Amino acid sequence: MSDGLKIGFLLFPNLTQLDLTGPYEVFKNLPGATSHLIWKTTGPVRSDSGLSILADTSFKDCPPLDVICVPGGPGQIDVMEDEEVLDFVRAKAEECRYITSVCTGSLILGTAGLLKGYRATSHWTAVDLLSHYGAIPARERVVVDRNRITGGGVTSGIDFGLAFLAEVAGEHRAQVTQLGLEYDPKPPFACGSPSCAAPELVDEYRELTQARIIRRRQQAEKAGKTS
Numbered sequence: 001m002s003d004g005l006k007i008g009f010l011l012f013p014n015l016t017q018l019d020l021t022g023p024y025e026v027f028k029n030l031p032g033a034t035s036h037l038i039w040k041t042t043g044p045v046r047s048d049s050g051l052s053i054l055a056d057t058s059f060k061d062c063p064p065l066d067v068i069c070v071p072g073g074p075g076q077i078d079v080m081e082d083e084e085v086l087d088f089v090r091a092k093a094e095e096c097r098y099i100t101s102v103c104t105g106s107l108i109l110g111t112a113g114l115l116k117g118y119r120a121t122s123h124w125t126a127v128d129l130l131s132h133y134g135a136i137p138a139r140e141r142v143v144v145d146r147n148r149i150t151g152g153g154v155t156s157g158i159d160f161g162l163a164f165l166a167e168v169a170g171e172h173r174a175q176v177t178q179l180g181l182e183y184d185p186k187p188p189f190a191c192g193s194p195s196c197a198a199p200e201l202v203d204e205y206r207e208l209t210q211a212r213i214i215r216r217r218q219q220a221e222k223a224g225k226t227s
Contacts, residue, residue, distance in 0.1 A: 004032045005168065008065040008092060010105075011039040011055045012085065014075025017047040019102040019157050023069060026161030029177040030169055038062055040084065048074050059088045066097045067164075071157070072104030072123060077215050080111045090114070100149045100164065102157040107216065109150075110135055111223065119145040123153035124194050125206065125213055132224035155192075158183055 007027055009020050027035060039045050039055035046052050057063075070089065079085050089112045093099050101109050106122040109115050110133030119136045121127055121143045130137040141156045142149070142163045149167070151160030158181070166174035191197035206213060 007067040011045040016073035019071030022157030023161035070101040070105035102151040118148045120150040129220035132220035
C-alpha cells in the first residue's frame with residue numbers, strides 16, 4: 001500500500017522546521033516513497049528559527065501527490081490569508097489519499113475547508129479554534145479520522161509520522177523505524193503539556209505568544225461567522 005507514495009510537504013516562510021523535519025525523517029522509511037518540498041517557487045524558505053529549507057518543487061511544477069502534509073508555525077497566520085496557497089492545498093487535496101498536518105498546519109487545512117466533520121488536533125494554544133472551521137477538536141497527540149491525520153504541537157510530528165507509517169506500511173515497519181531513531185523520549189521536565197505544566201508556566205507562554213494567539217482567534221471567529 002505504501003510503495004511509490006508521492007508525498008508533498010508544504011513550505012512557507014516562518015514555518016516551524018521541526019513540524020516538517022520530524023515527519024520527514026520518519027517518512028524516508030516508506031519503501032519507494034518520493035518526498036517533495038513545495039512552495040510557490042523553488043529555493044530556500046526561511047523558518048521561524050532562521051534555518052532555511054530548500055523548496056525543490058514549485059506549485060506550478062508539482063506532480064500529482066498521494067499525501068499532502070502541512071506544517072505549522074508563526075507563518076501559518078499569513079498563509080491562512082493567502083488564496084494562492086489555499087487554492088493549491090485544496091487542489092492537491094482532491095487527488096490525495098491522505099490529507100495531513102502537524103501543529104497549527106491543521107488551521108490551514110481548516111481554512112481550506114478540508115476538515116469539516118473530521119476530528120483533528122493542533123498545538124494546545126490553537127486546538128479549540130478548529131471548531132470554527134467545522135472540525136471536531138481533539139486534544140490528542142495524534143488524531144486519525146479516515147484519511148485525515150493530524151498531529152499536535154511541534155514534537156508530536158514524530159509521533160504523527162510513526163502513526164502514519166503504521167497506517168500505510170504496517171506496525172512492524174513503524175516499530176523498526178522508531179528503534180532506528182532511538183525515539184524513546186524522557187524529557188527532563190514534566191511540563192510539555194498544559195495538562196501537566198504549572199499554571200504559571202502556561203500563563204507565561206500565553207503571554208509570550210499573545211499577539212499570535214489573538215490573531216489566530218480573530219481569523220477563526222471570522223471564519224466561523226462566514227461559514
